[in-house]
Amino acid sequence: MIVAQRKDFEQIKAAAADFRKVLVVGCGTCVAVCLTGGEKEAGILAAQLDLASQIKGEEKSFAVACVERQCDLEFLDELAETVLDHDALLSLACGAGIQLLAERYPRVPVLAGVDTTFIGINRDVGLWEERCRACRSCLLTTTGGICPVSLCPKGMLNGPCGGTRQGKCETDPERDCAWSLIYERLAGLDRLENLSAIVAPRDHGARGQPGRQVHPAYLRRYSAHE
Amino acid sequence: MAERYDPKVLALICTYCTYTAADMAGSMRLQYPSGVRVVKLLCTGKVDVLYLLEAFRAGADAVMVSGCEIGDCHFLEGNLRAKERVAHAKELIAEAGLDPGRLEMFHIGASDAPKWAEAVRQMTRRAQELGPNPRGRQKAQPLAAEARP
Numbered sequence: 119m120i121v122a123q124r125k126d127f128e129q130i131k132a133a134a135a136d137f138r139k140v141l142v143v144g145c146g147t148c149v150a151v152c153l154t155g156g157e158k159e160a161g162i163l164a165a166q167l168d169l170a171s172q173i174k175g176e177e178k179s180f181a182v183a184c185v186e187r188q189c190d191l192e193f194l195d196e197l198a199e200t201v202l203d204h205d206a207l208l209s210l211a212c213g214a215g216i217q218l219l220a221e222r223y224p225r226v227p228v229l230a231g232v233d234t235t236f237i238g239i240n241r242d243v244g245l246w247e248e249r250c251r252a253c254r255s256c257l258l259t260t261t262g263g264i265c266p267v268s269l270c271p272k273g274m275l276n277g278p279c280g281g282t283r284q285g286k287c288e289t290d291p292e293r294d295c296a297w298s299l300i301y302e303r304l305a306g307l308d309r310l311e312n313l314s315a316i317v318a319p320r321d322h323g324a325r326g327q328p329g330r331q332v333h334p335a336y337l338r339r340y341s342a343h344e
Numbered sequence: 345m346a347e348r349y350d351p352k353v354l355a356l357i358c359t360y361c362t363y364t365a366a367d368m369a370g371s372m373r374l375q376y377p378s379g380v381r382v383v384k385l386l387c388t389g390k391v392d393v394l395y396l397l398e399a400f401r402a403g404a405d406a407v408m409v410s411g412c413e414i415g416d417c418h419f420l421e422g423n424l425r426a427k428e429r430v431a432h433a434k435e436l437i438a439e440a441g442l443d444p445g446r447l448e449m450f451h452i453g454a455s456d457a458p459k460w461a462e463a464v465r466q467m468t469r470r471a472q473e474l475g476p477n478p479r480g481r482q483k484a485q486p487l488a489a490e491a492r493p
Contacts, residue, residue, distance in 0.1 A: 127439040141489060158394060162436065164487045165397035169440040172401070172479035181489040200489045 119239075120148040120212045121246045122155060122232040130163070130208070131170060133229045137206035138177065140167070142231070143197065143219060144184035145211035152246055155210025155232050157184035163210065163231060188215025194222045201226055236268075254324045260312045262303035267320070269296035275317040351405035351471030353380045353464065356395065358388045358423070361412035364454035369461050376461040377468040379405075387411070389422025396433040400442060401484045406471035408463060410450035423451060443474050 124130075134140050142164040150156025164180040171178040183200055185193040188211035201207065206227045209216040212234040220228035236248035251268045257275065258265060267273050271289045278297035281288030285298040304310050332340050357363050363384050369376065385391065388411030399407045409430050411423030427449050434444035448470075450463045 158392075161394050161487055162397060165394065165401055166436055166440045168484075168487070169397065169401050169437070169442065169479060173441045179485055180487065182487045183489040 119151055119237070120214075120234060121152045121236050121238045121248075122149050122210075122212050122234045124154055124159070124163070124210070124232050125230070127166065130229075130231050131167065134167060134206065134208060137227070139179050139181075139204045140206050140208050140229075141197075141200060141204040142167070142180060142182050142208045143188065143210065144182065145186075145188040145209075145215050146184055147187045147189075149211055149215075149232065150184075151240065153244065155212075157182070160184055160210050163208075188212075188219050191218065191222060194219060197223070252329075253320060254329075255320050257317060260315070260317070261300045262307060262309065262312070264296060264300045264303055266296045266300065269294075269299070273320075275320065277313065348472065349476055350379050351377075351468050351476070352403065353377070353406045353408060353467045353471060354399045354404040355380050355382045355464070355467075356385055356388065356391050356407070356409045357382060358411045358418075359384050359386055360418040361416065361454045362410040362450070362452045362460060365452050365457050365460040368455070369457035372457050374457055374461040376464040379468060380408075380464045387417065387419045387422035388426035389417070389419055391426045391429055393429050393433045393436065396430070396447060397436060397440075398484075400437060400440075400446070400477060401479070403477055403479065403481050403484070405474075405477045406446045406448075406467045408448050408450060408467045410452050410460070410463060413451045413453045416453065442478070445470055446474060446477075 142160045144150065144157045144160030145155050146157060153159060160182045164182045168178075168180045171180075181204070183197055185196060187193050188209060201223050204226065206229055207219060207223065208229045208231050209219050210231045211219065212232070216228060216230050237250040237252060238246045238248045241247050248268050249265060253267050257267070266275060271287065272279055274297060278295055282295040282298060283291070285295055287293040287295045301310070301313070304312055357366065363382075366382060388409055391409050396407055396409075409426050411417065411426050414423065417423045430447060430449040434447050437447060438444045448467060452459045452463060
């Protein structure tokens with residue numbers, strides 16, 4: 119899932135300073151799971167902002183709404199009437215959700231309440247770890263399901279660098295060397311021969327363009343086959 | 345010290361321990377400030393950060409959460425969860441501009457009526473020292489967008 123973290127409160131307060139009626143819009147999917155931008159967190163932020171403005175004696179109002187997914191237009195439509203009543207939308211969705219909200223309601227300023235951090239896994243309650251860089255050239259089949267692109271600080275594709283120390287990384291003695299993990303995993307699976315093939319450099323050019331993808335069944339609809 | 349006033353202290357307390365202690369304080373005719381408003385919960389594990397923020401938004405001068413002694417929770421760890429949530433809520437109210445001392449977690453056993461009376465006195469004293477909740481006494485607007493007129 120996509121993981122995000124809330125921006126600093128002062129930063130959010132400053133961004134909202136110019137507006138009198140602000141709607142805090144939560145997103146019920148990834149950011150809700152990572153306890154950053156769901157309905158509850160939107161409520162907490164709105165309560166904090168409201169309290170802060172009341173203490174300063176400002177005539178402001180903050181309200182909360184939460185949609186199932188901000189990255190999906192059909193869920194944004196339900197805000198249509200509520201949005202008209204507000205001067206700004208403070209979104210707690212990931213960067214994608216914030217952009218679609220802004221696109222759907224272009225006449226209302228949209229403010230970002232979170233920093234999107236990574237695609238990751240839920241390791242424990244309140245703990246997430248990055249596992250994917252969306253590099254568009256997945257190596258997990260050959261690397262035993264361990265990603266060297268996101269787990270190795272250098273993104274080494276063909277084995278460890280010279281900085282590996284007793285299975286740990288030179289950048290941080292607490293961090294496991296991704297390539298040691300890969301070696302051990304493949305050894306356990308008796309598939310070390312996976313490592314004999316040379317992996318070509320990644321095509322970084324693929325990341326140079328904004329991604330767009332059409333499901334094969336919909337090629338005709340979007341004229342993507344022409 | 346701020347001007348003297350009668351602080352409103354909200355107490356979110358557990359039915360198994362602190363509420364029993366508060367009940368006993370009554371039987372024992374222990375005297376403590378009358379500005380405390382008690383909300384009995386099945387367990388302080390029910391306390392949500394949002395409840396605490398809403399209490400201050402609604403004008404509480406201080407908020408106390410009181411559960412069982414550590415290790416004595418009827419639901420094993422509800423009071424430990426409450427303790428962590430109170431610590432987090434202290435940071436949130438500080439960000440909003442309130443003194444975090446307005447919020448506190450207590451652990452009071454069922455037989456400890458004097459400790460309850462002292463905790464209420466302590467929070468009332470604190471609220472008197474810190475002055476009234478700076479947001480004033482006006483009614484708080486509901487936050488849910490659909491509930492607004």
